[in-house]
Amino acid sequence: MNAIRYFMFILAKRSLILAKLLAGILIIVAFFLKPGIVVADEEKFLLYGHVLDENMEGLPGARIHVHETGHTVFTDSAGHYEIHGLSRGTYHIHAYMKGYRSTAQTISLRSRFTLVTFHMRPSVLEIGEVLIEAHPYKLEEREKSQEVIVLDRSTLEKNRHTSFAETIESVPGVRSVTTGPGIARPMLRGLSFHRIAVVDRGIKQEGQQWGADHGLEIDPYDVERVEIIKGPNTILYGSDASGGVINIRTPGFPDKGIIRGRIESRAESNHDLIGGSAMVEGNYEDNFFRFRYTQQEYGNYRVPSDSVTFSGWNFPIHENRLKNTAGQEMAFSGTAGMHRSWGHTQVSFSQFNQSAGLFPGAMNRHPGAFNPRHETSHRTISLPRQVTSHTKLISNSKILLRDNWLEADIGYQLNHRREEAEPHVHNPNEYLPEGIDHLILNLHTLSANVRYHHIFSDKTRGIFGTSVSAHQNEAGGYEFLIPEHRGMDAGIFAFLHQYLSDNLIINGGLRLDYGILESQRYDQIKRDATGEITDTIMRAPQINRNFYNLSGTAGMTWHPNDQASIRANLARHFRVPRAPELAANGFHHGTFRHEQGDPDLNSETGYQLDLSARYQNANILISLSPFINYYENFIYLTPTYRFSPLPSRGQVYQYEQNSVLMTGGEVFIEYHPIPPLHLELGADYVWSQNLDQNIPLPFTPQPSVFNEIAYHLPLETRVVKSPFVNVNARLFANQNRVARNEKATEGATILNAATGTSLKFSDRLDMNVQFQVRNIMNTEYQNHLSTYRILNLSEPGRNYTLYLSINL
Amino acid sequence: MQLLCTIKLNYISLHTSKLIKKMKLQNVFLFALMFSLPVWFTACNDDDNGPDDTTDTTPPEIEVLRPESGEVREIREGEESRNLHFRANVSDNVELGEMHIDVHHAFDDHTHGKNFEPFHYDKVFDLTGTRDTFIDYDAVIPNTTIPGEYHLTIEVTDKAGNALADGVKNISFEITNANFGPVWTVNSPEQGSFVNRGEELEIDIEIEGFVDVEEINFEMIHKDTEEVVYDFHRDHLHADPYHFRRTVVTQTEWPAGEYILYIEVELENGKYYHLYPVLEIILQ
Helix, strand or coil, rough: HHHHHHHHHHHCCCCCHHHHHHHHHHHHHHHHHHCCCCCCCCCEEEEEEEEEEECEECCCCCCCEEECCCCCCEECCEEEEEEEEEEEEEEEEECCCCCCCEEEEEEEECCCEEEEEEEECCCCCCCEEEEEEEECCCCHHCCCCCCCCECCCCHHHHCCCCCCCHHHHHHHEEEEEEEECHHHHHHHEEEEEHHHHEEEEEECCCCCCCCCCCCCCCCCCCCEEEEECCCCCCCHHCCHHEEEEEEEEEECCCCCCCCCEECCCCEECCCCEEEEEEEEEEEEEEEEEEEEEEEEEEEECCCCCCCCEEEEEEECCCHECCCCCCECCCCCCCCEEECCCEEEEEEEEEEEEEEEECCCHHCCCCCHHCCCCCCCEEEEECEEEEEEEEEEEEEEEEEEEEEEEEEEEEEEEEEEEEECCCCCCCCCCCCCCCCEEEEEEEEEEEEEEEEEEEECCEEEEEEEEEEEEEEEEEEEECCCCCCCCEEEEEEEEEEEEEEECCCEEEEEEEEEEEEEEECCCEEEEEEEECEEEEEEEEEEEEECCCCCCCEEEEEEEEHHHHHHEEEEEEEEEEEEHHHHHHHHHECCCCEEEECCCCCCCCCCEEEEEEEEEEEECEEEEEEEEEEEEEEEEEEEEEEEEEECCCCCCCCCEEEEEEEEEEEEEEEEEEEEECCCCCEEEEEEEEEEEEECCCEEEEEECCCEEEEEEECCCCCCCCCEEEEEEEEEEECCCCCCCCCCCCCCECEEEEEEEEEEEEEECCEEEEEEEEEEEEEECCCCCCCCEEEHHHCCCCCCCCEEEEEEEEEE | CHHHHHHHHHHHHHHHHHHHCCHHHHHHHHHEEEEHHHHHHHHHHHHHCCCCCCCCCCCEEEEEEEEECEEEEEEEECEEEEEEEEEEEEECCCCCEEEEEEEEEECCCCCCCCEECCEEEEEEEEEECCCCCEEEEEEEEEEEECEEEEEEEEEECCCCCEEEECCCCCEECCCCCEEECCCCEEECCCCEEEEEECCCCEEEEEEECCCCHHHHHHHECCCCCCCCEEEEEECCCCCCCCEEEEEEECCCCCCEEEEEEEEEECCCCCCEECCCCCCEEEEC
């Protein structure tokens, strides 16, 4: 409610600027709308045609999907299909068929009967060229000037981890910053935290992204499809998308009259995880609903070592399990909506709750006070721990305005974070606070995005839009780290996409942003041991800042032939500094140091050039995607020579701004020497350098290579479908390019294997069973991107996973 | 790592030898190329250099002369305090920053009483402007200090922000204090009280240990014959203060006379203390 109140306050205060922005949008929208036409005509149109194979013969059983309305039909025995009930308008039609490359067409429905024929070409590759559903692109992947990686349900299932961020790590260039098995935040090409926009249901997820030990609050089961853009996209997504976008898509809805469900469950041996999720969805006369409930809990994780050395002390690890790394998660979501001839609208509510223990050595700079023995049970989540919840209420609408689509996403989210720890005094003359609420942060965010897609001609399309968001952050707890703050961001953009010829596409866009931030002054009241007030010290000043940003993008895609493509994209990206970067001043227990902001930081801006070359035929796909990213003023934490004046002491780390160069890229090869044999090779590399300090950036990922051999077992029967076995290895190279006071990390090779199958009992009942072993050799290794790296803690050892899903 | 790659290649060749026969030669070549890539990668792995030489990434250094590891600082009976001598050589290749020393007890943390407290010491030294310095500093350990194991933690930075190579330097030392003992409050029995044989003897003593009371030993000893007629032992108490309550039913066959009630506790710091002056009763 506070966020809404604040939003109103901002509206009043900055009404002039907002009015100008809104007027601008209205003028643009009005320009493209023919006046007087609001809702499409009553008239109904028929779309029909054939799906043909390479010999021009009809393909039975191919799936035809209308992106905008969600209609799905299958071709009959002659390869013929018909879709009724569409209104006049522009649609994206996809055709899918196993063993063929997916294809899509954009059609404008203008006459009562429209014939569209799809020509499918055989392919055994799992990664086909599919349509990108993420807002606001409705293009085929090959039409985009930036590479988009699409992970569908089956890929996500095969790579499931405890957290969502680790689940998507199978993609080259994608990593995660972790704190134990349950807390993880995605990283793209060495950029994470506020430089990656995670968009769920069309709305950018807003939590406390600045903290290395703050996980992403997303239910890993409530993700049907993920689209990853490994490069800046601030044009369409605003401030945080300077390093890339992770777009989480919810599944399409079932056809009319169908009610179905899915039950999934997983068990992992390493941290005794047991988890599951149940979903039910239905469609009654194009009114649809979906509910999901997820629960997951795990114990302390096992490591292949029996002692750990940090701060010069050696500690035993009892029973090879790291103390207090257990966790619990509970999530639910509900969605209801409708399809009509005028479009589609839905409202969803979701909540994610997590409680996770933190390795206690982490909190105590004085190892003498650390007792390495376990609590009564390995599942006990004792202090210190973090308790988080993320609640979202989101509405998504797509409305057909004559031939063009208007999309609107509105969301309210509340991120609640409570870090609990026993209060600790360093000195008996200090005041000992009561309770265990070390740090409480509540972030309210209200966001709205409106986009209008306009088709100028068959060759030219455009997107015009605006996004506005307001946030308010409340702070509590007995320790101070970041102040209370509130702010607003608004942006307006235009993006054009132009076919110069059949095989050459260019695109470009411009965006203007304005942001304001007000951060409250904080005075800490000092007390003596008896609770008497002795002094007050200012920990954070009052900060009022405004930020203007202009960003732009230009890209091109060239298809010399059907098999090859070359793409280039140049973008100027930006990011507005966040309150913690300006005003943090306290001991951050998650990173074990005093972090201090700088109120004078400017917007982070830079330029990135992405290149991508791809070759694909029926049995091989080779893709090469180098990038170069130059930041004029990258914001990062760097150690100073000063020790903290706070009781916990430690070196002060200060936010600074420097010019930075990052470069690297990914290689991906998928090869089927014979159709059932799948070979995969993915490699990624990131090089970073602070050009002012001549030193690499912290948290630069170790270069890695991922190698997989999978075999489709010849055991297919009427019941057994797609049985497979695979072996894969992930090689991490040494990371010796480290920031000041950061430890170098040694490489490791992790061997994994999996087998599984689908079982189809009837049209209404099928199952998926999978058994997996991770870290088969029980290798002891460390992850450069783990916040536990500082403590030399080892990553999890061997892990057996059993996964089962039932579709009803 | 290379070994693993080889194992993997063997695995492929074993399990796919039949399949390979079906493939064209060029396919086999591609296949081999793909899976040998990681091996090249591993091979060139170590060429990756750290930051260049123009930037100061060399950590400062420290050589601690005193206290030595395991050194015992002894506060004798009647003494007001004792000094902890801190002597160290600190140096850096460019310029030093600050040094932080911290003394903290190595036994469990908890709320402490008025009489005795763990020793804490915390100080930051400004070393800027120097490259090489000798630190000669004394910290006062008062006689109200709880004896036991203590840790001295030293952190040093240079002007560029580099910390010690291991992050911190730790030294473990011991403090003994002849003036220290738990505080006993004897509610029952009264010193020198008379008890009839066969009657119950109530024992009610509160012990404030300042650190956790771990173990208690109780013995009822005949003063002349030194015969132990009753004993009681309990450990893993983890309590402070510890309230010792026990009802002893005296037996008629116990000899009459003066008895010593000997009560001893072991504290969490590993030291034993007994109730002094000793409690005496007369059994009749």
